[in-house]
Amino acid sequence: MSSAVELADLRHATDVQKLKERIREIRRSILEMTSIRGLHLGSSLSCLEIIATLYFLKMRHSPHRPRWKDRDRFILSKGHAAPALYAVLAEAGYFPKEELRTLKSIGSRLQGHPDLRTPGVDAPSGSLGQGLSIGIGMALAARMRGSRSRVYVLAGDGECDEGQVWEAMMTAAHLRLGNLVLIIDRNGWQLDDRTEEVKRKVPLRGKLESFGWVTYSINGHDIEKIIEVLDSAEKSELPVAIIAHTKKGNGVSFLEGTNKGHKLKLSEEEYLAALKELEAKPVCE
Amino acid sequence: MRVAFGEAILRLGEEAEDMVVLTADVAKPTQVAAFGERYPHRFLNVGISEQDMVDIAAGLALSEKIPVAVAFAPFMMRAWEQVRSTISRCNLNVKLVGTHSGLSASDEGSSHQSLEDVALARVLPNMTVIVPGDREEVKEATEAAVKSPGPVYMRIGRDEDVKFLDEPFRIGRAVVLRDGSDVAVISNGAITAEALAAAEGARVDAMVIHVPTVKPLDAQAVVSAARKTGAVVCVEEHSTIGGLGSAVSELLSSEYPVRVRRMGVNDTFGESGTYRELLEKHGLSAPHIRRRMEEAAEKRDR
Structure with missing residues (x-):
C-alpha cells in the first residue's frame, strides 16, 4: 500500500519537474516573440505557470483532435496574455513552434488577441469581461449532454472592473456550475496603474465568497499549489474561484512587479539579459 | 407578432434538440415562457443581464448548441459589443431576437422603443438581419434562422397582428x-x-x-x-x-x-x-x- 503511494508521489514529482522544464522552454519562446514584436509581456509571464499547469497536468484535451466534444476547455478571458497561451499550445503540439515567430504579422494564425483561427483556442477574447459568461455557456452545454468536460476561465484582476464579470458570477453560482473554475491572475496591475489605485478590488476574496463561489487564494507561480487547488476544485459542487497571486513580468527581474512590461518590445540588450537570467536559474528552485 | 414567435419557438423545440432558449427576465412578455415550461433543461433565464446572456449564448454555440437569445430589442443593443467582439467576429451560430422593436412598445416611451437596432446589427460582418412582416412570416423566419448556420438578428414587434403574405419566407428573398x-x-x-x-x-x-x-x-x-x-x-x-x-x-x-x-x-x-x-x-x-x-x-x- 505504502509503496503504491510512494510510486504515485514519485510520478507526481517527475511530472512537476518535467513541467518546470517545459515552462522554461515556453518562457524562452515568449521572450523571443517579445524581441520581434511589442506584446503584453508582463501579463503573459504572470499567468504562464497557471496556463501551462492546466494544459500539461490537468486538462483532458488532444492536440490531434482540437474539436473533441468532451475535452476540457480553457478560456483566456484576459486575451492580452495571448502570447503565453500560444506558446503553451505550440509546446503542446497544436501547431509548429516556428509559427510563434509570426505572432501579430499580417496573415498569421496568431492574432494579437485570441480568435478561433488558432488551433487549440477554445474561445475568442480581447474585449475584457466576457470569458466567464462564455465559460458558463460551455459548462451548461457539458451539463446538458452529460459530459465530464470541465471549463477553466482565466481572468485578470483589472478585468474584474467590468460589470459583466459580476453578472456572470451571480449566474454561475445560481446554476451551481461545479464544472466551472475561474482563476484570477492577481498581479496587482492594470493598464494605467496599480489595480487598487484605479479601482479598489479588495476584499476580492470576500466579494467572490459572498457571490456564492468556493474561493481559494494561492501563489500563482507555485505549480504544486496550483495542482492541489485544481484537484480540490474537481470535488466541488459549486463553481470555484482561485485568486492566484502573481508577479507581473515574473522571471524577468527588470520587469518583475512593475508595470513596465504591460506592453513592450525587448531591445536586443534586454532580450539577451532576460535569456541569460532564464538560463542561470535552476529549474528546480 | 410575439405570440407567433412564442408558438414557433415551442414547435421548433420538438425537432431542434440542440436548441437552447435564453432570456433576460422577459420570458413572459417575449412569449418564450411556454418553451421554458416544456423544456426546462434547454431554457435559461439569466435575470436582468443582457451582456451575460449574449456571451452565455456564445459559449453554448462554441459547444455546438443552437442558442436563441431573446430580449426586448432596445436592451439587446446593450450587448452590442459582446455581439460584435465574440459572436459576429467568430461567426458563431447564435440567434438573437429583439421583441417590442420599432415603435411597438409605444406607451412605454422612447427608452423602450428601438429605432437603431437594424443599423447596429447590419454593420456587423457575418450577421444576417431579418425583419419579418406578418404572423406567418415571424414563424417561418424563426424556423429559418434556427436552421441556417451563423449569427442572426431578428426583430419583431409587440402587438401588431397583420397578415398579408402568401409566399413562404426565405432568407435573402424579397x-x-x-x-x-x-x-x-x-x-x-x-x-x-x-x-x-x-x-x-x-x-x-x-x-x-x-x-x-x-x-x-x-x-x-x-x-x-x-x-x-x-x-x-x-x-x-x-x-x-x-x-x-x-x-x-x-x-x-x-x-x-x-x-x-x-x-x-x-x-x-x-x-x-x-x-x-x-x-x-x-x-x-x-x-x-x-x-x-x-x-x-x-x-x-x-
Whole structure:
C-alpha cells in the first residue's frame, strides 16, 4: 500500500519537474516573440505557470483532435496574455513552434488577441469581461449532454472592473456550475496603474465568497499549489474561484512587479539579459 | 407578432434538440415562457443581464448548441459589443431576437422603443438581419434562422397582428406584393401592411416590395424595381439612418442610381403614445406613405 503511494508521489514529482522544464522552454519562446514584436509581456509571464499547469497536468484535451466534444476547455478571458497561451499550445503540439515567430504579422494564425483561427483556442477574447459568461455557456452545454468536460476561465484582476464579470458570477453560482473554475491572475496591475489605485478590488476574496463561489487564494507561480487547488476544485459542487497571486513580468527581474512590461518590445540588450537570467536559474528552485 | 414567435419557438423545440432558449427576465412578455415550461433543461433565464446572456449564448454555440437569445430589442443593443467582439467576429451560430422593436412598445416611451437596432446589427460582418412582416412570416423566419448556420438578428414587434403574405419566407428573398410601374415602395416589418394600404387607391401605379431580410439584401429585386419604376420610397419602423432605407440607398447609388426617399423616424427619439398615434406622428401611416409615393412618382428620374 505504502509503496503504491510512494510510486504515485514519485510520478507526481517527475511530472512537476518535467513541467518546470517545459515552462522554461515556453518562457524562452515568449521572450523571443517579445524581441520581434511589442506584446503584453508582463501579463503573459504572470499567468504562464497557471496556463501551462492546466494544459500539461490537468486538462483532458488532444492536440490531434482540437474539436473533441468532451475535452476540457480553457478560456483566456484576459486575451492580452495571448502570447503565453500560444506558446503553451505550440509546446503542446497544436501547431509548429516556428509559427510563434509570426505572432501579430499580417496573415498569421496568431492574432494579437485570441480568435478561433488558432488551433487549440477554445474561445475568442480581447474585449475584457466576457470569458466567464462564455465559460458558463460551455459548462451548461457539458451539463446538458452529460459530459465530464470541465471549463477553466482565466481572468485578470483589472478585468474584474467590468460589470459583466459580476453578472456572470451571480449566474454561475445560481446554476451551481461545479464544472466551472475561474482563476484570477492577481498581479496587482492594470493598464494605467496599480489595480487598487484605479479601482479598489479588495476584499476580492470576500466579494467572490459572498457571490456564492468556493474561493481559494494561492501563489500563482507555485505549480504544486496550483495542482492541489485544481484537484480540490474537481470535488466541488459549486463553481470555484482561485485568486492566484502573481508577479507581473515574473522571471524577468527588470520587469518583475512593475508595470513596465504591460506592453513592450525587448531591445536586443534586454532580450539577451532576460535569456541569460532564464538560463542561470535552476529549474528546480 | 410575439405570440407567433412564442408558438414557433415551442414547435421548433420538438425537432431542434440542440436548441437552447435564453432570456433576460422577459420570458413572459417575449412569449418564450411556454418553451421554458416544456423544456426546462434547454431554457435559461439569466435575470436582468443582457451582456451575460449574449456571451452565455456564445459559449453554448462554441459547444455546438443552437442558442436563441431573446430580449426586448432596445436592451439587446446593450450587448452590442459582446455581439460584435465574440459572436459576429467568430461567426458563431447564435440567434438573437429583439421583441417590442420599432415603435411597438409605444406607451412605454422612447427608452423602450428601438429605432437603431437594424443599423447596429447590419454593420456587423457575418450577421444576417431579418425583419419579418406578418404572423406567418415571424414563424417561418424563426424556423429559418434556427436552421441556417451563423449569427442572426431578428426583430419583431409587440402587438401588431397583420397578415398579408402568401409566399413562404426565405432568407435573402424579397417579395413583390403588388406590381406597378410609377414608383417602388420598399418596406419590411408590419409597416408593409401600411405600404400596401397606401398603394391601394393611390393616384399612381405603385409597386410594393416586402424585404424581410435587410442583410443579405435581395439586390436583384431592389435593382429591378428601381429600373422598372425609376423612383423608390423606403418605409420602415426605424431611424432613417442605417436601416433598410440606407441599405437600399447604398446598393442603388452604385448599381442603378435613382432618387430614394427614406421614410422612418427622422433622426429623433420616440415618445409615449398609442402605436397608431406614433405612426401618424412620424408619418408612417398609409395616407402619409401614399402622399410620398405620389410625390416620388411625379418627380421621378425618367
